[in-house]
Amino acid sequence: MSNLTLALGRPTLADRIVSRTRVMDVVLIIAGAALTAVSAQIAVPLWPVPITGQTLAVLLVGVTLGAVRGGLSMVLYAILGVVGLPVFSESSSGWGVIAGPSGGYIIGFIFAAILTGWLAQREWDRKLLRAFVAFLAGSVVTFAFGLPWLATYLGAVGVPNDLNSVLTAGLYPFILGGIVKSILGAGIITLAWVAVGRRDKKNAHQ
Structure with missing residues (x-):
């Protein structure tokens, strides 16, 4: 049935637990988006960007489902919110969230x-240290997109958006949590x- 699947590439943890079929792929993609949505409600309100449980969910979804299904799950999550x-x-929901900080x-x-x-499809998720590095790399990618977007938003609303201001608003409060999430995700x-x-x-x- 591998020819009837969205799970392109090498098998991941999900493929060792459930059947690798297109129907199951769709179920897993929806489940990943749902997990991210639930985790988003675990939040510490901060301005301009809240601290949430989303990142851990996102990275777990990616590692468990693989590149294609993990990415599609996050695309679905964003579309559902929009x-x-x-x-x-x-x-929260709507295009305003995407256009916001x-x-x-x-x-x-x-x-x-x-x-x-x-990385998981290359077995980076099998050993604790490599898994930690994979989770940390995913967090870095999130900030690589988030910080420039935040800088643009802050400038548009007339708030200081120099490098230190952006890092203070969008990176520094999340560093410790990101490390903890990476350790937790790698352990899981x-x-x-x-x-x-x-x-x-x-x-x-048997």
């Missing part, structure tokens, strides 16, 4: 999921692989 479903942080981060989620998924995914390996060994001896 069309009016309250999936963004603090149950957080928009670049949401766009960055797509590419972060693609990168972490690509490597433990999941250990569990799958044990299951396979048990099934092989």
Whole structure:
């Protein structure tokens, strides 16, 4: 059935748990968007960008589903928010969120999921240290999109948007949380692989 799947490239954790079919791919893509939407509601309100649980969810989705399905899941998440479903942080929605200070981060989620998924398909998610690096790389990609977007927004609304102001608003408050999320995500995914390996060994001896 591998020819009837959106899971292009090497198998990921999801492929070791469920069947690799197009129907299951769609289910996983929707589930990834839903997980991100739920995680977005775990938020500490800050201006201009809140601290949320989204990033961890995004990276887990990318690592678990792979580059194509992970990226599509984040595209779906963004589209659902734009069309009016309250999936963004603090149950917000609409194009105004994308056009606002957080928009670049949401766009960055797509590419972060693609990168972490690509790394996972090269088995970077099997060992703790490499998994941590993969999660950290995904976080860096998110900020690579989020910070320039934030700078543009701040300038448009007449707020200082020099480098230090942008970093103070959009990076510094998130560094510690990003490291913690990367450690947590790496722990979750490597433990999941250990569990799958044990299951396979048990099934092989039955």
